[in-house]
Amino acid sequence: MDRFTVTYHVTGQEDEIAKRALGIALEQTIELPANLATPGFVADEVVGQILSTEALGGDVWEVKISYHPDAAGGELTQLLNVIFGNSSIQSGIRLASFELTEAMMAQFKGPRFGVAGLRELVGVPEKPLIQTALKPMGTDAKGLAELAYKFALGGVDVIKDDHGLANQVWAPFEERVEACVAAVNKANAETGGKTVYAPNVSGDFTAVMQWAKFAKQAGAGALLLCPGLTGFDAMRTIADDDSIALPIIAHPSLLGGNVTSQASGFSHRVLFGQIARLCGADSSVYPNYGGRFGFSKQECLSIVDGCLSAWGHLKTVFPTPGGGMTLDRVEDMQATYGNEVMYLIGGGLYGLTDDLVKSTRIFREALGR
Amino acid sequence: MDRFTVTYHVTGQEDEIAKRALGIALEQTIELPANLATPGFVADEVVGQILSTEALGGDVWEVKISYHPDAAGGELTQLLNVIFGNSSIQSGIRLASFELTEAMMAQFKGPRFGVAGLRELVGVPEKPLIQTALKPMGTDAKGLAELAYKFALGGVDVIKDDHGLANQVWAPFEERVEACVAAVNKANAETGGKTVYAPNVSGDFTAVMQWAKFAKQAGAGALLLCPGLTGFDAMRTIADDDSIALPIIAHPSLLGGNVTSQASGFSHRVLFGQIARLCGADSSVYPNYGGRFGFSKQECLSIVDGCLSAWGHLKTVFPTPGGGMTLDRVEDMQATYGNEVMYLIGGGLYGLTDDLVKSTRIFREALGR
Numbered sequence: 001m002d003r004f005t006v007t008y009h010v011t012g013q014e015d016e017i018a019k020r021a022l023g024i025a026l027e028q029t030i031e032l033p034a035n036l037a038t039p040g041f042v043a044d045e046v047v048g049q050i051l052s053t054e055a056l057g058g059d060v061w062e063v064k065i066s067y068h069p070d071a072a073g074g075e076l077t078q079l080l081n082v083i084f085g086n087s088s089i090q091s092g093i094r095l096a097s098f099e100l101t102e103a104m105m106a107q108f109k110g111p112r113f114g115v116a117g118l119r120e121l122v123g124v125p126e127k128p129l130i131q132t133a134l135k136p137m138g139t140d141a142k143g144l145a146e147l148a149y150k151f152a153l154g155g156v157d158v159i160k161d162d163h164g165l166a167n168q169v170w171a172p173f174e175e176r177v178e179a180c181v182a183a184v185n186k187a188n189a190e191t192g193g194k195t196v197y198a199p200n201v202s203g204d205f206t207a208v209m210q211w212a213k214f215a216k217q218a219g220a221g222a223l224l225l226c227p228g229l230t231g232f233d234a235m236r237t238i239a240d241d242d243s244i245a246l247p248i249i250a251h252p253s254l255l256g257g258n259v260t261s262q263a264s265g266f267s268h269r270v271l272f273g274q275i276a277r278l279c280g281a282d283s284s285v286y287p288n289y290g291g292r293f294g295f296s297k298q299e300c301l302s303i304v305d306g307c308l309s310a311w312g313h314l315k316t317v318f319p320t321p322g323g324g325m326t327l328d329r330v331e332d333m334q335a336t337y338g339n340e341v342m343y344l345i346g347g348g349l350y351g352l353t354d355d356l357v358k359s360t361r362i363f364r365e366a367l368g369r
Numbered sequence: 370m371d372r373f374t375v376t377y378h379v380t381g382q383e384d385e386i387a388k389r390a391l392g393i394a395l396e397q398t399i400e401l402p403a404n405l406a407t408p409g410f411v412a413d414e415v416v417g418q419i420l421s422t423e424a425l426g427g428d429v430w431e432v433k434i435s436y437h438p439d440a441a442g443g444e445l446t447q448l449l450n451v452i453f454g455n456s457s458i459q460s461g462i463r464l465a466s467f468e469l470t471e472a473m474m475a476q477f478k479g480p481r482f483g484v485a486g487l488r489e490l491v492g493v494p495e496k497p498l499i500q501t502a503l504k505p506m507g508t509d510a511k512g513l514a515e516l517a518y519k520f521a522l523g524g525v526d527v528i529k530d531d532h533g534l535a536n537q538v539w540a541p542f543e544e545r546v547e548a549c550v551a552a553v554n555k556a557n558a559e560t561g562g563k564t565v566y567a568p569n570v571s572g573d574f575t576a577v578m579q580w581a582k583f584a585k586q587a588g589a590g591a592l593l594l595c596p597g598l599t600g601f602d603a604m605r606t607i608a609d610d611d612s613i614a615l616p617i618i619a620h621p622s623l624l625g626g627n628v629t630s631q632a633s634g635f636s637h638r639v640l641f642g643q644i645a646r647l648c649g650a651d652s653s654v655y656p657n658y659g660g661r662f663g664f665s666k667q668e669c670l671s672i673v674d675g676c677l678s679a680w681g682h683l684k685t686v687f688p689t690p691g692g693g694m695t696l697d698r699v700e701d702m703q704a705t706y707g708n709e710v711m712y713l714i715g716g717g718l719y720g721l722t723d724d725l726v727k728s729t730r731i732f733r734e735a736l737g738r
Contacts, residue, residue, distance in 0.1 A: 023661065030505030031531055036719050038505060046507030070538050071506060075573045077598045078535035081622055085532065085595070089625025089656055091663040136399030136407060137440060138415030162400055163454065166447035169439050204444045205602040226454070229446045231600025233574040253450055256458025257627035257634025265626030287458055292392065294460040350405050 002101040003066035005051065006083050010061045011092035011263045021050045021063045024093060027086045029071060046071060060263075062096070069101050076108070076233045076279065088258075088265065096267045097274060097306075105312040109240050113247040113282040114315025115308070115340060121221070121247065122157040123194040127369050128334070129342035130155070130360070131249070131283065131320060132349055134180065135162035141171045145179035147356065151349070152187030152195040154360025155369070158283070158342065159184060160224045161200035163251045173199070173211060174218075181219040196221025198249050201238070202229045212238045215246070222247040222282075228254035232279050239280025249320070250281035260294075268299040273306015276317065283318040283342050288333070291324025297336065308340055318342040327352060330366045343367070371470040372435035374420065375452050379430045380461035380632045390419045390432045393462060396455045398440060415440060429632075431465070438470050445477070445602045445648065457627075457634065465636045466643060466675075474681040478609050482616040482651045483684025484677070484709060490590070490616065491526040492563040496738050497703070498711035499524070499729070500618070500652065500689060501718055503549065504531035510540045514548035516725065520718070521556030521564040523729025524738070527652070527711065528553060529593045530569035532620045542568070542580060543587075550588040565590025567618050570607070571598045581607045584615070591616040591651075597623035601648050608649025618689070619650035629663075637668040642675015645686065652687040652711050657702070660693025666705065677709055687711040696721060699735045712736070 006028075010020050022034065025048030030037055037043035051064040072079040084095045100108075111117075119125055132151050134144045144165070151159045159180070167173040177199045184197040201211035201223050208230050212223055223246050227235045239248050252272060258265040266275075268286070276284040284307055287293030289300045300321060307317040319337065322344030333343065345363060352359035375397075379389050391403065394417030399406055406412035420433040441448035453464045469477075480486075488494055501520050503513045513534070520528045528549070536542040546568045553566040570580035570592050577599050581592055592615050596604045608617050621641060627634040635644075637655070645653040653676055656662030658669045669690060676686040688706065691713030702712065714732060721728035 027661075029533065030507065031502070031533065032505050032716050032719055036505075036716065038508065042505055042507035046505065068507075071533070073535040073537040075535060075576070077571060077573050077576075078533075078537075081533060081535070081571070081595065081598055085598075085622035086625070088597075088623050089621055089629070089662050091629050133400070136401050136405075136411050136415065138399065138411035138437075139407065164398065164400065164440070164447075164450060166442040166444060166450070168442040168447075202446060202450070204446050205600060205606040207444070226450065228457075229450055229454070229600070229602075231574065231598070231603060233598075234600060237574040252458055253454035254457050256455070257630070259626070260458070260460050260633035261626070261630035264629035292396075293458050347401050347405065350401055 002069065002103070003049070004069055004098065004100045004104055005064055005066045006098045007096040008063045008065070009056065009094040009096050010063050011059050012061065013059065017053055017061045021053055021065065024048065024063065024087050025050055025065050028082055029067065031086070069104050072104065074107060076236050080232060090264070092263050094264055094267055095270050097270050108278055108314070109280065110277055110314035111280055111282045111317050112239055112245060115318055117315070118247055118282050118318060121194065122196060124157060126339055128337070128339055128367050129157040129318065130363060130367065131158040131160060131342050131344045132156045133160050133162040133344070133346040134165065135346065137162060137164045137168070138170055141176040141179040144171055144176055145183035148180040148197060149183035149187050150356040151360055152184045152193060153191060154357040155193060155364050156195055156360055158196055158198055158222055158249065160198040160249055163200055163202065163224060163226055163253050165200050166203065174214060177215055177218045177220060185219065198222035198224045200224040202226040208234050209238065212244050216244045220246065222249055224249045224251055226251045226253040227279060228252065232275065235281065236279040247282040248280055249283045249285060250276045251285045267302065268295065269302035269306040272303045277307060277311065277314055281317055283320045285320045285322055285344055287323040288321035288325060290329065293323050301336070304337065320344050322346065327363065327366060371438065371472070372418070373438055373467065373469045373473055374433055374435045375467045376465040377432045377434070378425065378463040378465050379432050380428050381430065382428065386422055386430045390422055390434065393417065393432065393456050394419055394434050397451055398436065400455070438473050441473065443476060445605050449601060459633070461632050463633055463636060464639050466639050477647055477683070478649065479646055479683035480649055480651045480686050481608055481614060484687055486684065487616055487651050487687060490563065491565060493526060495708055497706070497708055497736050498526040498687065499732060499736065500527040500529060500711050500713045501525045502529050502531040502713070502715040503534065504715065506531060506533045506537070507539055510545040510548040513540055513545055514552040517549040517566060518552035518556050519725040520729055521553045521562060522560060523726040524562060524733050525564055525729055527565055527567055527591055527618065529567040529618055532569055532571065532593060532595055532622050534569050535572065543583060546584055546587045546589060554588065567591035567593045569593040571595040577603050578607065581613050585613045589615065591618055593618045593620055595620045595622040596648060597621065601644065604650065605648040616651040617649055618652045618654060619645045620654045636671065637664065638671035638675040641672045646676060646680065646683055650686055652689045654689045654691055654713055656692040657690035657694060659698065662692050673706065689713050691715065696732065696735060
């Protein structure tokens with residue numbers, strides 16, 4: 001029986017690492033001391049098996065543990081539970097990455113569009129894509145639609161709702177979606193462009209699927225989802241739904257506390273790369289280095305790796321750095337990211353000139369578009 | 370218009386705190402620099418308002434910010450988004466607590482049973498309650514039911530599935546629930562006891578509500594839910610569902626990365642106290658101090674405060690410490706927690722004697738039951 005493998009980075013002294021590794025193998029499976037494991041199948045196969053323990057330098061150790069595929073029960077939710085459920089609560093254990101068996105990979109469709117599909121959808125075969133956000137919160141649906149119209153005229157590829165736009169009285173979800181779809185369609189008709197609008201469908205448990213279906217029927221070209229708000233499997237479910245079949249923009253809202261400790265929580269790569277991809281994101285939004293968030297360049301590049309490196313049959317995902325994306329940073333960003341990237345430029349467009357069409361065109365040109 | 374208030378702990382130097390506080394007020398609302406806020410309603414009311422900035426000692430500052438209630442859009446998901454969405458990604462910003470307006474509080478039912486309701490359900494008016502978990506993963510439904518029978522005979526109040534039991538082939542959900550319900554009913558009939566069984570319903574997005582309803586129909590007495598796996602609003606939705614109407618045991622799986630950094634993420638009190646309570650938990654499981662997890666006694670007592678202190682119309686919730694709960698710790702735990710507590714004793718029962726009925730009775734006696 002093939003087993004799946006999870007890599008943890010454990011902070012501790014050399015003489016305690018074997019015990020810590022065993023602790024994870026037990027915690028993530030039987031949640032009992034080793035001497036209480038039922039002899040036979042449970043002790044031999046269900047308990048996690050320590051594959052390797054390697055010094056990474058400092059007090060950090062790479063611990064690889066394999067698990068029985070049936071422990072994940074054929075479900076995304078339970079897979080995440082086995083990978084990191086209780087160990088997420090331990091200080092000094094960081095989830096670095098994971099690799100599934102072929103049979104497990106076959107259970108996941110992953111991104112429906114991916115990099116190639118999104119490029120085709122918006123008609124940009126090679127260069128970086130541009131994403132922006134409709135804001136500020138408090139603007140009415142008509143005002144947001146006017147912004148969408150201007151961004152589309154200027155040539156933004158993906159116009160998303162700011163992730164803070166939900167179903168507020170000042171711009172109710174359905175009214176906003178209809179107004180913004182119409183505005184983007186109008187601009188596309190005028191320019192011959194293929195801009196898509198991605199409404200935020202991160203509603204309550206019973207609303208999220210309804211909103212996604214409404215957005216589809218209203219003609220939205222993509223969807224914005226915050227898995228930290230809705231749960232990861234809501235995103236996978238919507239991504240997999242053939243009656244919706246829209247690209248998914250994944251936003252990191254409320255997930256950040258998981259990556260702010262270097263020694264605990266999730267690695268940037270696994271959370272915004274692997275997990276986003278496994279859950280069907282076509283674009284994974286994360287805070288760019290050098291902006292108002294604290295991610296390092298190396299952390300951002302690890303996310304790029306999680307989005308773009310080969311991983312079974314799963315399509316690649318657009319790394320989508322955002323936050324503090326000003327024009328003067330384009331050269332540096334291009335040197336870092338190359339062409340396989342979607343830039344989320346929000347404030348950078350609003351603040352550049354007092355004409356959003358012009359601001360967008362300036363950014364497009366700077367990106368060689 | 371009454372506004373709701375969020376308290377953050379910000380780590381930084383005195384001369385930058387005003388700027389950091391403004392940064393949060395903007396980030397959580399309009400996500401634009403202050404000079405780009407639309408004059409009038411947006412700038413005056415939608416942007417967060419800094420109420421106070423107070424030194425807490427060291428480099429930590431308490432920053433209180435108020436928000437327009439309509440920013441939360443009448444939804445739990447969007448409320449959490451406004452409270453901490455993007456700021457969760459910032460290093461050095463910790464969500465300490467929040468207080469809602471009366472009108473917002475009225476939107477939330479909170480715990481359906483609470484401490485008093487759970488006590489009545491299991492027939493224990495005063496003393497601490499005992500919760501245990503069925504394990505290890507890999508045991509078949511019949512084996513788990515035998516364990517449940519013994520725990521119920523011994524007088525455990527709430528027998529939950531280990532949070533790693535989902536729908537694995539070796540103990541499929543429906544078969545397990547039916548077997549364990551029957552076992553607990555049999556024991557109750559023999560003892561006159563009121564033990565309840567709480568199956569884990571933390572399934573995939575489309576499964577979680579189906580599993581909860583199946584559990585209800587099968588006669589389960591409570592439900593186990595991991596909001597870190599299902600999303601917070603799945604828990605609220607199930608807690609609020611009158612056709613289910615069962616106590617909810619909230620488990621911290623996959624949420625831990627949010628609390629492992631002292632300077633960022635969520636405070637223990639807000640995550641395992643306030644948010645669990647707002648989402649309808651009747652029992653909030655968290656790792657006890659002194660066990661194999663790293664929570665301090667003070668952090669655990671802050672969770673107790675979030676569970677038990679007065680908070681509008683919301684019922685109180687059982688703080689439910691677990692992890693490394695051995696018999697020799699009972700005296701110390703009792704001194705810490707008093708009577709208003711449910712102890713989650715797993716390995717401590719499995720490891721005490723080779724007779725689970727006897728082990729349970731020993732623990733009951735130690736707790737004065």
